[in-house]
Amino acid sequence: IEYDTADIVILTAIFAVTIAYFTKGTLWGKPKDLFADVAHTNGSAKTGKTRDFVKKMAETDRNAIFFYGSQTGTAEDYASRLAKEGHARFGLRTIVADIEDYDFENLDTFPSDHLAVFLLATYGEGEPTDNAVEFYEFLSGDEPQFSEGASADEKPLQNLKYVTFGLGNNTYEHYNAMVRRVDGFLTKLGATRYGSAGEGDDGAGTMEEDFLAWKEEMWQVVCKEMGLEEREAVYEPVFKITEDESLSPESDTVYLGEPNKNHLEGKAKGPYNSHNPFIAPIAKSSELFSVKDRNCLHMEIDISGSGLSYTTGDHIAIWPTNSGKETDRILNALGLGEKRHTVIRVEALDSTSKVPFPSPTTYDAVIRYHVEINGLVSRQFVASLAPFAPSDKAKAELVRLGGDKDAFAEEISSRYLNIAQVLEMLAPGQTWSAIPFSLIIEGINRVQPRYYSISSSSFVQKDHIAITAVVESIRLPGSKHILKGVTTNYLLALKQTQHGDPNPDPHGLTYDITGPRNKYDGIHVPIHVRHSNFKMPSNPEKPIIMIGPGTGVAPFRAFVQERAALAAEGKKVGKTLLFFGCRNSTEDFLYKDEWPEYASKLGDSFKLVTAFSREGPKKVYVQHRLQEHADEVNELLKAGAYIYVCGDAAHMARDVNATFGRIIAEKRGQTEAQGEEVVKRMRSSNQYQEDVW
Ligand code: FAD
Structure with missing residues (x-):
């Protein structure tokens, strides 16, 4: 790297004075071992590294540990940034820790002059992120067993001083549930929190600003309680x-x-997982839209021989290339x-x-x-x-x-x-x-794999995973700049290659399509599979109601494909009611030609209700169609139907939820609040499931 060190020192000093509240460094290393020699599910155990963070802090002379529970990398980024800042501004001796790399039995031996920081994202239906599952299960258990044996009533965590910030999305029902619950467990067990339990809201688009505002207040409290003094922050490379x-x-x-x-x-070699992708061949790819300037891809990815498996309703992660x-x-x-x-x-x-x-x-x-x-x-x-x-x-x-x-x-x-x-x-x-x-x-964050709801049934095609992905391309009004989605444009380039274009170039982006050392050969893509809880009832005779506008239809293509195959084998299949919405019947009606095929196998059990928002004088969406079918929906619910909603979390999923509440209230002579309560109960018993993003 070539730059003049003296210049940098001078400029750094000027900068530090000008805006003393900003530290320069951001990440304090990014600890996830993406390139371990062997794939690992629990790195420390296999590599012989300690899972005792108290010991590790003592050995490396640290007094502040920054744990992250991260799914898409933001919590990890915040942990790294805070740790770097804590060191640069306040002289804390910091360490960043993937929460899955440590055990928490000895949280009760955490020194009282140290600080534990928890950056915790909430995932899906108020769940912990994959890497925070064990931590969460330990703390939320009936009686967490700590190393010194004190019971929960004896407040075993009296020595623990912590700060915490949650990353959530207010469009989901269980907004920031992780940070709220963990904060509750820790205080109940006697720990002391410095500052407020912060909450960032991705739904409102204010995550970064929520984080920046929270951390300033938090640092003030931490400085006061720990007797720290702010010093001039100077950039130190990691x-x-x-x-x-x-x-x-x-x-x-x-x-x-x-x-x-x-x-x-x-x-x-396998096992292939979020640390070790399988370089999968693309077996098939096609365009689902019949309009020039928008693309939606159907792709089938071959996992045969990889040791990977999936079940209907799971997600696949695609690792993109810039x-x-x-x-x-x-x-x-x-x-x-x-x-x-x-x-x-x-x-x-x-x-x-x-x-x-x-x-x-x-x-x-x-x-x-x-x-x-x-x-x-x-x-x-x-x-x-x-x-x-x-x-x-x-x-x-x-x-x-x-x-x-x-x-x-x-x-x-x-x-x-x-x-x-x-x-x-x-x-x-x-x-x-x-x-x-x-x-x-x-x-800058590291590249994250993107998830896609698998649009094929594992019962029908266990070795070919289908995805249905709309290619992101957003032009802002009055601007020449078009935002191009990273992964979906890469997938579009792969599709172009597969269809004979040796130099795929979606919208002038160009790609190193053959991958490092030609290992991807133009038609392979790195992937892993993530299992989900979005599952059809095990008894196929149970009725199901699915609401999936746009690419939200992805898992429902899989559900219907599976039920059609069961019906073709002579199995009895319950009512399978699908609400699908898009702009119009000629441009973006996904799988338009396949539905009649499934219908021919499922007969009366299958019904597709469409909402084309731009075909009539008034905009019509799936929730309107749902309301129009209130009688049928209510009858199916009475017969024990399961509800599935997939797609846009911000508006559609909420409106659909409210519509179900209203239908139940209207048809059963109840108040709206009672209708909502029924929906809530269905959600907690998994009879109402969402796969939204
Ligand atoms: P990205 O590059 O990640 O951009 C995505 C968005 O980020 C942009 O639209 C924009 O809002 C924002 N953004 C990016 N860069 C900037 C910037 N510089 N400034 C401001 N904002 C920016 N999608 C499907 O099409 N089909 C599916 O079946 C599907 N299933 C999913 C299931 C799950 C569980 C999840 C979590 C997501 C699913 N998605 C699905 C969404 C998918 O994962 C991707 O988010 C989507 O395809 C876009 O990825 P991308 O890399 O092309 O776009």
Whole structure:
């Protein structure tokens, strides 16, 4: 990395004085071991690392631990940012911890002058994230057994000082349930919380600002209680980047995007999971829309021989690759365009941090495969770039935007700019070569796999997983910029390749479609499977009511496919009522040609009710159709029907929930509140299930 150290020190000092409330560093390492030699479900146990965090803190002389329960990487990012800030601003000796890597029996031995921080996302129906399940089960158990044997009544956690922030979405019923419940358990067990239990709301789009506001107050309390003093924050890189001229990108020890050592050596093996993807062939792909400027993909992904399995209603995770266009944009903005294929070694400067991808590698591979370069830009991160700006003007702009929430929202977030576009905008024609590459790795999330509701039945095609994905392409009114979804445009490029285009180029994005060292061959995609609780009743005679507009129909194609196959085998199948909605019957009516086929097998058991929002004089949505079918719906509910809702969490799922409440109230002569209560009970007994995003 080439930049003038003296310049940076001076600029850093100026910056720190100008906006003392922003720390520069963000991530304190990203500990998830994505590239462990063997796939692991419980890393520490297999690698012999300690699961005793109290011991680990003592051994590494730390006094603050930042646990994260993360599904999409945001809680992990916040944990890293807070830990870095706690060290830079307040001199805390911090460590970031994946909550699944530790046991919590000895939480009662946590030293009273230490601090535990819990960043906890809520997932799905008020559930813990995958990595927080064990932690949650331990704390929520009838009587958690702590190492010193004190019972819950004896308040075993009296020594524990903690802070906590939850990541939730108010469009879901159990908003921020994880942080609320964990906070309740901890205080009940005698622990002391510093500051408020913060809550960030993804539904309102205010997660980042909720977090920034909460943490300022929290730090004040922590400083007071722990007797800390704020000091001038100076950027300290987390990673050492060394360019290694002795290796070429062709060297067989250099990672060019391979997720781990087995993949690098061409010996990829299972178990395949969220740490170790299967590079799956795409068996089939097709376009489901019949309109020029919008795409919806049907893809069938072959998992035969992988050891992976799925059951109807599960999710598949797709690991995307960034587009060439955006990879070029950021590498050029950083002045790394020319040396993109230079081999670099990335090492953590601190023993408790881990490099979030395998090394040695290249700048190109890091950006293309591991850094979420297209995502929503963080205000704190923008502020952290000020000392490294190529001009005073650009620096002043970064300081202004970093310090002004409203200006940032108006000029950056609401325009859907990515970080490279921000850099281009603030210093046109200039490069930002002073930004340490470590800061890019620390400060920007790592690429996350995206989930898709599987749209095939495992009973019908156990080795081929189907997905139904609408390609994200959002043009803001009055702007030339079009936001292109990372994964769905990559999938579109894969589909184009499969249909004979050797240089797929959806909307000028371009892709390294053959993957690292041609391992993806243009028609493979890295995946893993996530099991879900979204399941049909085990008895196929039970009636089901499904509401799935748009791509929300994905799991219902699977449900109907499965019931049609059962019917074809002569099994008795209960009423299968599907409400589907889209714009009109000629453009985006998903699986239009398949429904009659299923109907021919299911006979009267199947009924499809459509809502085409743009065909009539008035907009009609699935909830309106549901209301129109109130009698039939009520009869089915009386016969024990299960309800399934899939798709848009923000509006549709809520409206559908309310409609069911109203139908029950109207048809049974009850009040609306009673109708809602019935729906609530159905939800808790799993008779009303949602798969929403
Ligand atoms: P991304 O690049 O992730 O962008 C997604 C959104 O993020 C954008 O629309 C925008 O709102 C925001 N965003 C991104 N970058 C910026 C920026 N710079 N500034 C501001 N905002 C930004 N989708 C389906 O089509 N079919 C399914 O069956 C399906 N099932 C799902 C099941 C589950 C359990 C979940 C969680 C999601 C499901 N999704 C499904 C959604 C899917 O996972 C992806 O979110 C979707 O395909 C978009 O991914 P992408 O990478 O193309 O877009």
